[in-house]
Amino acid sequence: MSGSSILLLAALVLLLLLLVWKRRGSRGLPLPPGPPGLPLLGNLLQVDKKAPFTSFLEWSKQYGPVMTVHLGPQRFVVLTGYQTVKEALVDQADDFTGRAPVPFLNRIVEGHGLAISNGERWKQLRRFTLSTLRDFGMGRKRMEQWIQEESRHLLDSLRDTKATPFNPAFFLSRAVSNVICALVFGERFSYDDANFLRLLHIIAATLRFASSPMAQLYNLFPRLMEYLPGQHHTVFHNMGELKVFITKEIRRHKETLDPDNPRDYIDCFLIRLNQEKDLPASEFTYDNMIATVLNLFIAGTESTSNTIRYAFMLLMKHPEIQEHVHEEIVSVLGQHGVPKMEDRKSLPFTDAFIHEVQRYMDFAPFSVPHYATKNILFRGYIIPKGTVIIPMLHSVLRDENQWESAWTFNPDNFLDENGNFKKNTAFIPFSAGKRSCVGESLARMELLLFLVSIVQKFHLSTPGGPSSLDTRPEFSSFVKAYAQYELIVTPVD
Known part of the structure; x- marks a missing residue:
């Protein structure tokens, strides 16, 4: 054998050993x-x-259900199916609490806030946020009353359309956003407030961009993308406007703060910040306050308003379902009764419809990416520290072992043989475990009260008829982005 052949053989053996070594973890x-x-x-x-x-x-x-994928320089481990995702997020919750430092999001909040933080920062901010939002009524009667009041404003604005076609997107985002604004800022904004509308436009455009192929390129090659032209620069500039608005709100709250009578989330954060200003380990800082308020403002606006908009689309796409929902609501509430959370148990088909909208819509198919903050042993594999982990909610909400009609829209997924509402543990549109959505109870309340109040009062249609509506997303990554459409609301009372 020649010298060159020996060198080539040695190189091949070395390459094989390297590949085997790379496929094995530290254990x-x-x-x-x-x-x-x-x-x-x-x-x-x-x-x-x-x-x-x-x-x-x-x-x-x-x-298989635990899989390694490489996108550019980043390694991802993807978890699919209900049993796999549950085992990770619930059964091994402590191992999977890490949140990936998604470059696009990190560029906006600069590592601060609740959404993509880890360790002590995440623990302190999540505990405080949950307790504070509950104190101000999240999931309770006080919050129900706020949503009922906001529903009246929304119904009035819908009546003003006088049965002419309109885009419902900002009608819904104004109403839904005002609910989180009441919790966070202590006030609601007029639907005619130009500054408020500008902020809602920024939020909608940012979330839509976050699901585009360009945003995914930014997440994979952030340093390179900073030097290249593109829409991402406009998005970052516009998000700066949103942060300026929040900073002004915080300043206004600080000037009028009464520590004995906190009015909202910002007041409570300011009080805690003052209490812990001399504690080096405290995470109650102005940067974390701005970023967390931003997290709440965006998440509390777009996810629920988009879900209601999609629900409208499905009601128009399936007129028989719209008629069934309307008849059930009227049979329980009449034409003029004010919807309450306690009515849900008397509205099993409506409740099933709302759950099926969330399941079928599959708003965040990847969830917000998790992260291995240490080496994780899972199902006989090693997930090395620094790996991005994708618990695919899409695969759970479409798991054929969990749903009778996994791939079609069918409220019967949540009904038993007697027409009673039926729970399903695989229903996790808000994710599961320790990183599940902090606003889940608020979103559930908004979806029921807003949708029931609207379908009770209006018949929904679209100029082109049901066949003109495409319920498939235009594109999807961080969240699913659906096409805009025109809505006609015709009063039925």
Whole structure:
């Protein structure tokens, strides 16, 4: 054998050993399997750019429910199916509480706030946020009354359309946002407030961009993207406007603060900040306050308003379901009764419809990415520290082992044979475990009270008829983005 052949053989053996070593973690256990990829790019070119979750779901059929995918320089471990996601987020909750430092989000909040923080910062801010929002009525009677009052404003604005076509997006976001504004800022804003509308436009555009292929490129190559032109620069500039608004609100609260009578979330944060200003380990800082208020403002506006907008679309797409929901509501409340949370038990089909909207809409198919803050042993594999973890909520909400009609819209998924509402543990649109959405109880209350009050009073239609509506997302990644449509609301009372 020639010298060159020996060198080539040695190089091949070395490469093989290197590949085997890379497939094993620090405990000698293998990484989860996954599709082969290209150097530097990994599996990036193989992914559906408009709906990456569809590629992941297809790969999981070959490589299993725990799978490694490389996108650019970043390693991802993808978890699919209800049992796998539950085992990670609930049964091994302490191992999977880490939140990935998503570059796009991190660029906006600069590492501060609740949404993508970890460790002591996350623990302090989550505990405080949950207790404070509950103190101000989240999930309780006081919050119910606020939503009922906001519903009246929304119903009046819908009547003013006089049965002419309109885009419902900002009608809904104004109403839903005012609920979180009452909790966080202690006030609601007029639907005609130009500054308020500007902020809602920024939030909607930012969330839509966050699900675009361009945003995913930013997340994979943030340093490079900072030097390239594109819409991301406009988004970051506009988000600066939102932070300026929040900073002004905090300043206004500080000037009128009465420590004995806190009015809202910001007041409570300011009081806690003053109490702990000399504690080095305290996470109650102005930067964390601005970022957390931003987290609440955005999450409390777009997710619920988009869900209601999608519910409208499904009601128009399925006129027989709209008629069934309306008849049930009127049979319980009449034409003029004010919806209350206690009515839910008497509205099983309506409750099932709302749950099925959330399941079928699948608003955040990836959830917010988790992160291995240490080496994690899971199902015989090692997930190395620094790995981004994707608990695919899409795969849970479409798990054929959990849902009779996994791939079609069918409220019967939440009804038993007697027409009573039926719970399903695989219903986790708000995620599960210790990083589940802090505003889940608020969102549930808003969805029921807003939707019932609207379907009670109006018949919903669209100029082009049911066939003109496309319930599929235009593109989807961080969240699903759906096409705009025109709505006609015709009073039925």
